[in-house]
Amino acid sequence: MRIAFLNPQGNFDKNDLYWTEHPDFGGQLVYVKEVAIAMGKLGYKVDIITRQIIDDEWKGFESTFDYYEGAQNVRIIRIPFGGKKFLNKELLWEHLNEYVDNIIDFYKKEGEMPDFITTHYGDGGIAGAIMYEKTGIPYSFTGHSLGAQKMDKLNVNEKNIEELDKKYNFSKRIMAERISMANSAVNFVSTLQERMEQYGHRAYKNAVDISDDNKFRVVPPGANTEIFSIDSQNEEDPVIIEKIKNVFKRDLDADRQNLPAIIAASRLDPKKNHIGLVKAYAQSHELQERANLIITLRGIDNPFVDYSSAKGDEKKILDEIMDIINKNNLKGKVSMFSLNSQKQLAACYRELSRRKSVFSLTALYEPFGLAPIEAMACGLPVAVTQNGGPSEVLKEGNEKFGVLVDASNPKSIAEGLIEVFNNYDYYQRQGLYRVKSKYTWNSTAKGYIKAIKEKLDNKQDYKKLEIHQYFLNPVKENVISLDWLKKIYLDGDN
Numbered sequence: 001m002r003i004a005f006l007n008p009q010g011n012f013d014k015n016d017l018y019w020t021e022h023p024d025f026g027g028q029l030v031y032v033k034e035v036a037i038a039m040g041k042l043g044y045k046v047d048i049i050t051r052q053i054i055d056d057e058w059k060g061f062e063s064t065f066d067y068y069e070g071a072q073n074v075r076i077i078r079i080p081f082g083g084k085k086f087l088n089k090e091l092l093w094e095h096l097n098e099y100v101d102n103i104i105d106f107y108k109k110e111g112e113m114p115d116f117i118t119t120h121y122g123d124g125g126i127a128g129a130i131m132y133e134k135t136g137i138p139y140s141f142t143g144h145s146l147g148a149q150k151m152d153k154l155n156v157n158e159k160n161i162e163e164l165d166k167k168y169n170f171s172k173r174i175m176a177e178r179i180s181m182a183n184s185a186v187n188f189v190s191t192l193q194e195r196m197e198q199y200g201h202r203a204y205k206n207a208v209d210i211s212d213d214n215k216f217r218v219v220p221p222g223a224n225t226e227i228f229s230i231d232s233q234n235e236e237d238p239v240i241i242e243k244i245k246n247v248f249k250r251d252l253d254a255d256r257q258n259l260p261a262i263i264a265a266s267r268l269d270p271k272k273n274h275i276g277l278v279k280a281y282a283q284s285h286e287l288q289e290r291a292n293l294i295i296t297l298r299g300i301d302n303p304f305v306d307y308s309s310a311k312g313d314e315k316k317i318l319d320e321i322m323d324i325i326n327k328n329n330l331k332g333k334v335s336m337f338s339l340n341s342q343k344q345l346a347a348c349y350r351e352l353s354r355r356k357s358v359f360s361l362t363a364l365y366e367p368f369g370l371a372p373i374e375a376m377a378c379g380l381p382v383a384v385t386q387n388g389g390p391s392e393v394l395k396e397g398n399e400k401f402g403v404l405v406d407a408s409n410p411k412s413i414a415e416g417l418i419e420v421f422n423n424y425d426y427y428q429r430q431g432l433y434r435v436k437s438k439y440t441w442n443s444t445a446k447g448y449i450k451a452i453k454e455k456l457d458n459k460q461d462y463k464k465l466e467i468h469q470y471f472l473n474p475v476k477e478n479v480i481s482l483d484w485l486k487k488i489y490l491d492g493d494n
Contacts, residue, residue, distance in 0.1 A: 125180025
């Protein structure tokens with residue numbers, strides 16, 4: 001069986017270029033790569049179909065084919081569409097029909113079409129729907145995060161909806177997501193909460209029935225336990241151990257360099273709420289006595305000296321962090337430095353685990369929360385946001401595998417971290433057990449394959465496709481209207 005993954009945004013390559021350096025190179029790329037490789041190891045032929053980019057500012061995506069080392073059954077296929085230059089995902093919508101036509105041409109030349117398609121994010125989803133209409137190949141939809149939730153986070157209202165729609169193309173995204181989830185053979189979600197809350201949002205009313213178990217499968221992502229493991233090491237471990245020693249000497253007071261740490265390792269993004277964590281640390285003298293605060297960055301190795309390369313939200317966040325540090329006399333208690341790969345991050349987690357440290361993610365909302373799972377796999381117990389997927393990952397019945405905190409409340413964050421430090425060995429054991437028993441990419445791949453086989457073995461009459469003409473013939477005169485978005489999002493009228 002050959003399975004195609006449609007992921008037109010961002011890009012894939014054997015070196016994971018630009019990951020975390022741009023919003024399009026985020027978590028869904030990790031997800032697609034790891035599920036695809038795990039499927040390949042199970043014996044299935046897998047194609048990750050993305051965009052060919054020939055751009056001096058985004059080198060590395062020029063060739064048609066690429067491969068991951070040791071993943072013989074997985075191909076990266078780069079399809080030309082939308083010109084040669086890199087385009088942000090918000091600009092891809094009008095080119096997706098070209099993407100699909102070129103995918104079909106590619107497979108016709110090879111002489112074999114895929115048996116099933118998995119689609120990712122709204123742009124991949126609508127591409128899968130268009131391809132289904134043209135070829136009859138069924139597809140699954142994995143939204144990763146849906147547009148309506150981003151609109152909620154941005155506080156979209158009657159006054160700003162037009163401006164934000166121009167910037168983020170929400171009208172196209174919401175329409176694409178509605179078509180994707182309505183016509184998919186199955187929708188994959190990471191948690192039951194994602195199914196009920198995200199797909200149950202008023203913006204998707206009448207597109208999909210969230211009570212229909214036939215339309216949904218809860219298949220959580222996992223950690224790459226070949227990289228993220230408390231037991232194994234890679235070539236970066238000695239490098240990172242030495243780096244941590246040096247940056248601690250650089251940033252921390254002499255009598256604090258052997259203390260445990262609280263580590264935040266997500267990208268600098270307002271929704272990740274680094275500010276909430278820094279405020280919690282600043283307000284808790286007990287935390288300051290027990291641990292240092294560590295914030296990892298990408299491409300900025302010593303922000304105490306210079307972070308002029310930071311742009312937009314990154315700069316604003318660093319400005320505010322520095323202000324809190326200065327106002328609360330935290331200099332000598334906080335270290336910030338750059339990590340540039342998953343292997344370096346895993347090595348950092350292992351070293352900090354040896355120092356009895358704690359991982360923290362205080363996002364205002366986290367759809368799933370893969371980062372805490374990766375940290376737990378390396379032996380770091382966790383205190384993370386209760387908003388979103390982590391509430392299912394870290395608690396089952398009366399059993400706890402980490403501590404959940406109210407990310408909007410610095411006092412709750414501080415109390416959660418203190419609870420982990422006070423019960424360190426317990427939460428470390430619980431975290432390791434949770435990952436090994438439930439959250440591996442092998443488990444994720446098996447969940448996908450089981451659902452895919454069910455759909456291929458039991459042909460169904462799926463809902464008749466009603467793809468908006470914009471996605472078939474994108475012209476300026478034929479756009480999805482702002483009035484439609486207002487009705488669907490502001491009024492819930494659909």
